[in-house]
Amino acid sequence: MNNLNIKKELPLIIIPNTVLLPGKSITVKTSKEVGDSFYNRVMAEENYGIVLAIKGGKQLEAYEETDFYTVGTLIKLQERKPLQDGYHFVIDVLERVAADEFIKEGEDFRVTFNYVPDVIDLAENNQKEIITNIKTLVGEISGHFKGSETYVEYIKKLDDITATIAYLFPFMNINFEARQAFLEIRSLREKSLRFLDILIEQREAIKFQVEISEKYNSKVNKNYREQMLRQQLKAIQEELNEADESNTKRKKDYKELIETANMPEDVKEVALNELDKLERQSQNSTEGNVIRNYLDLLTSLPWGKSEVRDIDIAAARDLLNSKHYGLDKVKDRIIQHLTIMKLKQNKQGSILLLVGPPGTGKTSLGKSIAEALNRKYVRASLGGVRDESEVRGHRRTYVGALPGRIIQGMKKAGEKNPVFILDEIDKLSVSANGDPSSALLEVLDLEQNNSFSDHYLEVPYDLSEVFFIATANSLRDIPGPLRDRMEIIDISSYTSHEKFYIAKEHLVKSVLEDHGLSGEQLVIEDDAIKVIIEKYTREAGVRGLKRQLAKVARVSAEKVVNGAIDLPYIIKADMVTDILGHNAIQYDRANEKNAPGVVTGLAWTPVGGDILFIEGVYMPGNGQLILTGQLGDVMKESAKISQSLIRSRLALSLKNFEFNKNDLHIHVPAGATPKDGPSAGVALFTTIASLITGCEVDPKLAMTGEISLRGAVLPVGGIKEKVLAAHRAGIKRVILPKGNEKDIQDIPVDVRNELKFILVETIEDVLRETINMNLPSPNALNIAEEIEQLITI
Structure with a gap:
């Protein structure tokens, strides 16, 4: 050319x-x-x-x-x-x-x-291969169109790649700019590969369009068929005077339900407006289904005033005593609350927070309160809830919207004043979807919850008559504003004595029933129960104890069914190891003798209390303090305060001890377990004092309490759990802060009678009881130091 x-x-x-x-x-x-x-x-x-x-x-x-x-x-x-x-x-x-x-x-x-001719950079055999692929793709695309056989046959006769592309190009469904860009490609190789890409895109697009068309046609045909059948059915029913009145009846039912639901006037107006919208919807309208669901919720919620039921206080106390052993202070507090409700005609709801370790009966106490009040019991588990909508609900504009757990619980209860358990309230967490604990602030506020707002409900709902009971394992993870709205009742750990009676009076019966056994078939002796408690469970509650009793029942059930034993099958103490295996729980026991620098402390844990051996050693160095055993920041600070107190209070008594030339290493065993909390100050101080004076501390003496830099012993928490741990470990004397004297009354009488409690206010009191040192007051000590310095000068 x-x-x-x-x-x-x-x-x-x-x-x-x-x-x-x-x-x-x-x-x-x-x-x-x-x-x-x-x-x-x-x-x-x-x-x-x-x-x-x-x-x-x-x-x-x-x-x-x-x-x-x-x-x-x-x-x-x-x-x-x-x-x-x-x-x-x-x-x-x-x-x-x-x-x-x-x-x-x-x-x-x-x-x-x-x-501007093409650059021929494609071998002849490659050109033939591309032409073959082009013809294959054209055949696949043409298969979707009728009457394209002549067109395909003509393309099969082409053997020049440029002519083939030129012939097909006008039929490609690509935009104007893409066509111009294709024209400007000079490389034959690039042009051929780009044309293959265009053909593949066309094939997939056509295939997708055909698939959509088939589905659409199928749906249209189905809808048309259903419509024709409905029209025929309607004609038949009219001929038989049985016209379909289901839709009219449904609307009439909604009208009647709204009128009889005892809704407030503003809510009733909203419901009637929604009913008007429903009547204007077509039969298969998606929005019609949303409106029906909303009306179902409105008409099923309890709106009217609840029946005021009299509270039998004596019967309520008997019920709590029959279902819960121990927990005397807790039960007294609940009875006092019920008494106030009786005096007020229980017109207003209440909000309690039961706090205690797992397995101590918080949720079951809620059930018992509901039974004592003769009210409906509703429970909502909040553990792991991270979305505010779980509490307040989703807005109806979203697909699959639901009301929140509070409104769902009220619908389930069917009355305005149920006992509503909010389980694991301390397990709420914050996420990008909001803070559910903030949403609960309105629920648990007696001044606000008479107009609770749920996003799905969109009208105020009165929660003021509901008896809310929240449960938690710890107050630490509950936000302050939420904690402030509830009355807190602490449920502490069970003693071994309490666990024994709980097992004997409640758990054994429940386990036998769960395994299809009776008291005539299986008997677990008291000594066997005590062995299981002491050697196979380590917990504040009784869940682990119930699991071990269940294991005993499973092993025994096999023997009972086989008929190889005489009934009743009696489980004795010496049989427990054969059934449950070697005991996995090893409690620390008090030493028979402590070397200087070894002291027994007391600690609180989520499963009760435990004793804590604190060890110290001095070595040549430059006055450093070394701490090991995974101690937290609070215990590290307590150790530093103890070292400073020792150096300031024992300077005259230890003139020959050079603090700046010795390193102090303090270790708390069980290094794999993190330890922290404001309760080891007294024990750390005593450890250092014992170490540098060379005086041994009584191994049967345990202690707890925090100290200040001025030498005061400060009160701490968890006294009951710590004292029970000391008693279990064979301790005879316990040093407690003077400020915890009132907590001794919470300790079971049988434990109090076997222990001697020593109340201290200062570290001088501690030294007198631990290493028999009589020290002057801090002021006198400072004056003596000044005199000593003047004499030296």
């Missing part, structure tokens, strides 16, 4: 919204005026012209040079066919060209150009 005698300056021909690819003939239809202009211009140049696409595919009244792409095609007019209102032109697209210069010719342009 480059060898033909064609001028290098030709008229610019505009064919709107069209990108031509060399190697194909096209037919163009024009009006008479445009056709005459086109014909006259190309006839003057031996039927040749240049076609350049307009940027953006726009058609303008007047064009500028910048409106055109610079890469286009050389064309030749082959045939002109007159029509009634214009012409048909047959045009050959010859070569790709690049415009060099635009020359204005009236309202038109002429361009000078250069040929």
Whole structure:
């Protein structure tokens, strides 16, 4: 083509919204005026012209040079066919060209150009492989269209890659800019691979459209069929005078339910408005289903005033005593609360927070309170709740929206004044979806919960008559504002004595019933129960004890069923090891003798109390304090305070001890277990004092308490659990802060009678009881030090 005698300056021909690819003939239809202009211009140049696409595919009244792409095609007019209102032109697209210069010719342009042929960088065998793939893809695409057989057969006869692409290109469903970009590709390899990509995209798009069309047609046909069947059914029912009144009846029922639900007037108005909306919906409307669900909730919630039931205080106390052994202070507090409710005619709800270790009966106490009050019992578990919508509900605009757990619980209760248990309130957590503990602030506030707002309900709901009881294992993880709204009742650990009677009177019966056994078939002796408590459980509550009793029942049930034993099968203490295996629980016991620098402390744990051996040793060094045993920040500070107190209070008594030339190492065994808390100050102080004085501390003496830098012994918590641990470990004397004297009354009488309690106020009192040192007051000690310094000078 480059060898033909064609001028290098030709008229610019505009064919709107069209990108031509060399190697194909096209037919163009024009009006008479445009056709005459086109014909006259190309006839003057031996039927040749240049076609350049307009940027953006726009058609303008007047064009500028910048409106055109610079890469286009050389064309030749082959045939002109007159029509009634214009012409048909047959045009050959010859070569790709690049415009060099635009020359204005009236309202038109002429361009000078250069040929831009393809770069042949694709081997012949690769060209054949690509042609084969193109034909395969075309066959797959054409399979979705009827009448395309002739079209496919023609393509199968093509063996030139350029001609094949040129023939198929006009049929590709790609945008104008993508067509121009394809025209400008010079590499034959790149062009071939890009065309394969376009074909694959077309195939997947057509396949997807066909799949959607089939599903749509299937759904339309199904809906049409159902509609026809409904019309036929309606005609039959009308013929039989059994017209379908279900929809009318349903709406009439809603109207009746709204009228009888005892709703407040503002809520009733909202419900009637929603019913009006429902009546305007079509039968299969999605919004109609949402409205029905909302009306179902509104009409099923208890709205009217609850029946005031008299509270039998004596019966309530008997019920609590029969179902819960021990917990005397807790039961007294609950009875006092019920008494106040009786005096107030239980018109207002209450909010209690039961705090205690796992397995101590917090949730079951809630059940007993509900039974004592003769009210419905509802429980909502809050453990792991991270979304505010779990409490307040989801807005109805969301798909699958539901009311919150509070409103769901009220719907389940069916009355305005149930006993509502909020379990594990300390396990709430904050996330990107809001803070659920903040949402509970309104629920647990007696001044606000008479108009609780649920996002799904969208109308105020009165919770003021509900008796809320929250449970938690620890107050530490409950936010202060939420904790402030509840009355806290502490439930402490059970003693071994209490666990024994709980097992004997409650757990054994429950376990036998759960395993299909009776008291005539299996008997667990008291000594066996005590062995299980002491050697196979380590907990504040009784869940682990129940699991061990269940294991005994399972092993025994097999023997009972086999009939190989005489009934009743009696479990004795010496049989427990054979049934449960070697005991996994090892409690620390008090030493028979302590070396200087070893002291027995007391600690509180989530499963009760424990004794804590604190060990100290001095070694040559430069006065450093080394702490090991995974001590937390509080215990580290207590150790530093103890060291400072020793150096300030024992300086005269230990003139020959050089603090700056010795390192102090304090270790608390069981290093794999983290330890922290403000209760080891006294024990740490005594450890250092014992170490540097060389005096042994009584191994049967244990202690707890925090200290200050001025030498005061401060009160601590968990006294009951710590004292029970000391008693279990064989301790005979316990040092407690003077401020904890009132807590001794919480300790069971049998334990109090076997221990001697020593109350201290200062570290001088501690030293007198532990290493028999009589010290002057701190002020006298400072004066003596000053005198000693003056004599030395």
